[in-house]
Amino acid sequence: MKLKLIASISASLLMARWRQTLVAAIGVTFSITMFIALLSFMGGLNKLLDGLVVNRTPHVRIYKEVKPTLVQPIDKGANFAESYNFVHSVKPKNERLDVLNSAAIIKALKQDKRVMGVAPKVITQVYYNVGSVDLMGVINGIDVEAEAKLFTFSDYVIAGNYIDLKNTPNSIVLGKGVAEKMLVQVGDIIQITSSKGQMVNLKVVGIFQSGLQEIDKVNSYSSLHTAQKIMGESNSFLTDIQVKLNDINLAPEMAKEFQALYGVDAIDIQTANSQFETGSFIRTLISYVVGITLLIVAGFGIYNILNMMIYEKMDSIAILKATGFSGVDVNRIFISIALSIGLFGGILGLIFGFGLSAIIGQIPFNTSALPTVKTYPIEYNLYFYLVAIVFSTVTTYFAGYLPARKASKIDPVVIIRGK
Amino acid sequence: MENIILEAKGINKYFHDPNTIQVLNNISFSVQKGEFVSVTGKSGCGKSTLLYILSTMDTDYEGELKIHNLLMRDKSEAELARVRNEEIGFVFQFHYLLNEFNVIKNVMLPGLKLGKYTEQEVEHNALEKLKILGIESEALKLPNQLSGGQKQRVAIARALINNPLLIMGDEPTGNLDKKNSELVFDIFQELAESYQQSLLIVTHDQEFASRTQRTIVMEDGKIIADSKN
Numbered sequence: 255m256k257l258k259l260i261a262s263i264s265a266s267l268l269m270a271r272w273r274q275t276l277v278a279a280i281g282v283t284f285s286i287t288m289f290i291a292l293l294s295f296m297g298g299l300n301k302l303l304d305g306l307v308v309n310r311t312p313h314v315r316i317y318k319e320v321k322p323t324l325v326q327p328i329d330k331g332a333n334f335a336e337s338y339n340f341v342h343s344v345k346p347k348n349e350r351l352d353v354l355n356s357a358a359i360i361k362a363l364k365q366d367k368r369v370m371g372v373a374p375k376v377i378t379q380v381y382y383n384v385g386s387v388d389l390m391g392v393i394n395g396i397d398v399e400a401e402a403k404l405f406t407f408s409d410y411v412i413a414g415n416y417i418d419l420k421n422t423p424n425s426i427v428l429g430k431g432v433a434e435k436m437l438v439q440v441g442d443i444i445q446i447t448s449s450k451g452q453m454v455n456l457k458v459v460g461i462f463q464s465g466l467q468e469i470d471k472v473n474s475y476s477s478l479h480t481a482q483k484i485m486g487e488s489n490s491f492l493t494d495i496q497v498k499l500n501d502i503n504l505a506p507e508m509a510k511e512f513q514a515l516y517g518v519d520a521i522d523i524q525t526a527n528s529q530f531e532t533g534s535f536i537r538t539l540i541s542y543v544v545g546i547t548l549l550i551v552a553g554f555g556i557y558n559i560l561n562m563m564i565y566e567k568m569d570s571i572a573i574l575k576a577t578g579f580s581g582v583d584v585n586r587i588f589i590s591i592a593l594s595i596g597l598f599g600g601i602l603g604l605i606f607g608f609g610l611s612a613i614i615g616q617i618p619f620n621t622s623a624l625p626t627v628k629t630y631p632i633e634y635n636l637y638f639y640l641v642a643i644v645f646s647t648v649t650t651y652f653a654g655y656l657p658a659r660k661a662s663k664i665d666p667v668v669i670i671r672g673k
Numbered sequence: 674m675e676n677i678i679l680e681a682k683g684i685n686k687y688f689h690d691p692n693t694i695q696v697l698n699n700i701s702f703s704v705q706k707g708e709f710v711s712v713t714g715k716s717g718c719g720k721s722t723l724l725y726i727l728s729t730m731d732t733d734y735e736g737e738l739k740i741h742n743l744l745m746r747d748k749s750e751a752e753l754a755r756v757r758n759e760e761i762g763f764v765f766q767f768h769y770l771l772n773e774f775n776v777i778k779n780v781m782l783p784g785l786k787l788g789k790y791t792e793q794e795v796e797h798n799a800l801e802k803l804k805i806l807g808i809e810s811e812a813l814k815l816p817n818q819l820s821g822g823q824k825q826r827v828a829i830a831r832a833l834i835n836n837p838l839l840i841m842g843d844e845p846t847g848n849l850d851k852k853n854s855e856l857v858f859d860i861f862q863e864l865a866e867s868y869q870q871s872l873l874i875v876t877h878d879q880e881f882a883s884r885t886q887r888t889i890v891m892e893d894g895k896i897i898a899d900s901k902n
Contacts, residue, residue, distance in 0.1 A: 259785045266773035573769040576730060577783040577831065578758020580751040667725045670765055670843070 260583060263574075264590045271563055278559045279599035281552035282650065286603020286642050287610055289545030293641075294611035296541040297633030300534045307530055310405045310464070311523050312373070312496030313505040316512055318353050319519040322346050356492040359516050368499055368508065373400035375494040376481040381447040382474075384436045388447065391432060393474050395481020404498045407462075407475075414440040414460030419477055426480070427460035431471030448484045456480070549645055553653035556595055560588060560657035564664075571661055572669035581662035588661050592654020593647065600646030604639050676706040677742070678838050678871055679727060684736035686722055686894075696722050697734070698894040704839065704873055709865035711882040712875045714891035720875045721843055723891070727873065728761055728841050729753045741838060758787050762832025766844040768824040770816035776827050777803070777812040784834040795834070802830040806860060822853030829860060833870075840864070842874040846881060858884065 268275050322344040328334055353359065356374065363372045376395035381388035398420040401407040408416045411427060419425050428438065438444055442458045456476065464470055476484070482491050497512075499505055505522035512520040524531065564571070571584055615632035686697035696719045704710055712720045725731040727738065729745055732753070738745045740760055745753065757763075770779045777799050784795035803809040806826040816824055825845065832840050842861075846854035858881055864870040865886070874885065882888045883902055890898040 256786075256788055259782075259788075263782075266771075270773045569767075569769060570771050570773075573771070574782075575754065576728070576757065576763050576765075576769075578754050578756075578786050578835075580754035582751060583754075583786070665730075667730050670767075670769070671721065671725070 256583075260586050260590060264587050264594065267563065267567060267570075267587070268591055268594065271559070271566075274559045274562065275595060278552075278556045278595050279602070281555040282549070282596055282599025282646055283603040283606060285545070285548030285552045286600050286646050287606040288548055289642050289645070290604060290607025290638055291610040291614060292541045292545055293538075293638040294607070294632045294634065295614055295630065296537050297635055297638065298615075298631030300537055301633055302627060302631040304530060304534060305406075307466075307527055308523065310410075311527060312405075312494075313499040313502050313523050314497040314509045314512060314520055315526070316353060316359065316495040316497065316516070316518050316520045317493060318349075318351060320346050320349070320351070352487070352491045352493055353495055353518055355516070356495060357490055359495060359518070363495070363497060368501065368504055370498045370500045371400060371404045373397050373404050373496040373498070374478060374492045375496055376478055376485065376487075376491060377493045378481055378485050379449045380484065382432060382436060383445040383447060383453075389432065389435060390472065391446070391474060392472050393426070393446070393476050393481055393484065395476050395478045395484075397478055401475075404496070410462045410464050411460045412463045414458070416460055418459035419475060422457060422459050424454070424456050424480055424483075425459040425476065426456040427462050427475040428458055429470040429473045430461055430463040431467060432474060433458070433461045435471070446484070448486070450486055452484070452486060454484050545642075546645065549649045552599070552646075553649040556592055556650050556653040557657060559595075560592060560654055561660075563591070564588070564657055564661045568664065568669050571664050572666035575664065575666040576670065584664070585658045585662035588658035589651065589654050592650045592658070596646050596650025596653075597643075599650075600643050603646065604642060607639075607642065608634075677703045678706050678740065679704040679873070680737075680739040680742075681723075681727060682737040682739075684723070684726060684734055684738065686719070686726060686731075686734045696894050697726070700736070700894075700896060702889060702896060702899060704871060706838075706871055707865065707869040709861065709872045709886040710874070710889065711885040711887070712873065712889045712891060713877060713879065713882040716877065718891045719894040720891050724841055724843055724873070724875045728763065729756055758783055759835055760838040762835070762837040762840040764825070764828050764832050764840065764842040764845040766847040768816070768821075768828045770824060770827055770831075772816050775813050775815055776808070776819070779816065779827060780830045780834055783831060787835050789835075799830065799834055802833045803827075805833075805863075806830050822849055822856055825849060825853065825857055826860065829857070833864075839871045839873055842872065842876075844876055845874060846876065846878060854878070854881070 326339065326341050326344065328339045328341065360372050360374060363369050374397055378393050378395070380391050380393050382391045396407070398407070398417065402416060412430065414427065416427065419427055426444065428436070433439070436444060438458055440458055440460060443455055444458060446454050446456060448454060462470070462475065479489060482489050485491065499508065502523065506524055509520040509522035512518065574584060611632045611634070614630050617630050619627060619630045621627065680703040682701050684697055684700040685695065688694045688696055700723060712723065714720050722731070726734045740756060745756070748756070771782070774782070777796065780799040780802060781795050784790065784798060785792065790798070800809055800812065803812055806829060808823055808826050808830070811819055811823060816827065819827065846857050849857060861872055861874065865872055876882055885902060887899070887901050889896055
């Protein structure tokens with residue numbers, strides 16, 4: 255009953271100044287619209303850029319690093335335990351380049367509940383033979399299905415079918431840059447020379463474009479088995495085990511764990527690509543700052559209009575107080591005016607923001623670096639809308655707070671006697 | 674003496690700006706149920722100041738004010754608002770109607786605030802009050818469509834809506850012409866006689882004062898005469 259009364263008084267005060275109210279609401283609408291559009295666009299952009307590297311990067315990569323032994327024999331001697339030991343010109347041992355005991359590691363990883371999937375990989379240096387010229391290159395031997403599932407491999411194959419890599423023996427998916435240099439197309443046969451001097455003929459079943467030119471100029475993909483054959487190794491030879499986790503935030507911790515558990519080298523995505531996270535963070539921060547600034551400006555508009563309204567409605571406030579409305583009631587009336595401007599403007603802003611981001615999402619955006627992207631990227635995220643409506647309500651509440659307090663403190667005697 | 678509805682005891686009031694001046698000096702009197710009292714005196718004698726203290730809107734005073742035998746001194750702002758809402762009806766020199774609401778809603782507002790009755794009941798009561806004042810036909814008009822006398826009658830209806838213990842008026846006829854003043858006075862008189870409504874009216878109109886049941890005359894912040902007419 256009481257709420258209804260306060261609401262009806264607020265509503266009629268609002269309607270009495272509906273033009274100003276509308277202007278205030280439009281201010282909120284505008285800022286919420288921009289806020290939503292900005293965040294959706296930035297979010298889309300972040301996802302796109304993250305996708306460029308992060309989606310294709312394993313959360314934890316297990317590999318074997320060629321490096322000198324950390325602990326030298328002299329360190330183990332009891333006589334020298336208390337000393338500083340200097341050994342100059344330490345060289346790495348001649349070791350195998352593959353991850354030892356890879357089959358057991360993969361089996362254990364697949365049973366780990368934190369792990370979403372495992373994709374083994376063989377990386378080998380090769381030369382692409384083009385007539386009399388040899389081009390430096392890298393062949394990634396992959397488990398085609400796992401790679402497609404975990405690292406969206408199929409998205410980057412722009413010609414041919416990625417699954418042919420698995421089905422056709424001795425096949426290769428060439429990087430776009432490599433294919434251009436070699437002037438080959440899908441279906442052609444190319445010749446490569448392995449790092450051990452062996453010549454191999456491979457059939458081109460696809461061409462991929464990652465969006466990073468340096469990668470496309472050098473890299474190619476083949477099946478695990480083909481790569482192992484090129485290297486002349488057995489089919490248990492793996493240089494990398496790529497692990498994708500259910501929760502990316504566990505990566506640093508799990509990388510350490512794998513390192514200790516399996517006696518291998520492991521690197522997490524955060525360490526390997528820290529610059530991407532920083533970039534995403536800064537972009538998000540900027541969009542929030544701009545959005546909140548817009549809202550605060552809108553808040554000042556509401557503050558002004560409420561202040562004006564209070565000066566105009568002094569008499570009404572005085573008589574309300576004289577006839578038994580307390581300061582709290584008057585306060586609530588003005589707070590609810592502010593909140594309804596905020597809510598009304600905010601909800602309209604959400605709708606317009608959705609519309610604007612949808613429009614941005616239709617604008618063509620063609621870039622040779624990103625084969626899968628045809629329009630500007632937009633991220634539709636309910637979270638942005640929630641944040642926007644909460645911000646608009648909170649800002650308008652604070653904008654209304656001071657005027658409402660002023661109204662509640664109006665002394666009716668002063669107003670009535672002043673007449 | 675059980676019928677005392679308002680009692681003031683030794684009320685002093687000072688204005689501090691720019692110098693401390695005593696505007697009310699040891700005012701003591703009481704109002705009985707059903708009395709029609711007028712307070713009169715020259716401009717600046719403190720009669721309006723007294724009224725605002727009695728109305729609980731002004732809380733900066735010394736002395737004791739009891740309404741319905743309850744001391745007003747210790748009550749909070751919200752409690753005082755409740756007292757004004759329930760026990761006191763106001764009529765001012767200026768009508769103070771809310772232009773955003775129509776006549777009937779203006780009358781209903783204090784009743785809705787009280788929340789004792791449903792909206793339908795309050796609306797019914799408001800129509801009753803308008804009928805007593807002879808302006809029920811204007812119920813759906815906006816205040817700025819009414820004449821001065823009609824507005825003042827709406828204000829009286831608003832004062833009556835919660836069946837208050839006491840109606841207070843601050844120069845209720847001050848802004849009205851002879852004819853309308855007469856009309857308002859007749860309404861007050863009828864309320865006092867037919868409905869046993871207590872009224873406390875501040876006026877500088879000697880003729881108005883002399884026709885009420887009891888007149889309190891003030892001068893320089895003191896009561897100098899208190900007599901039945």
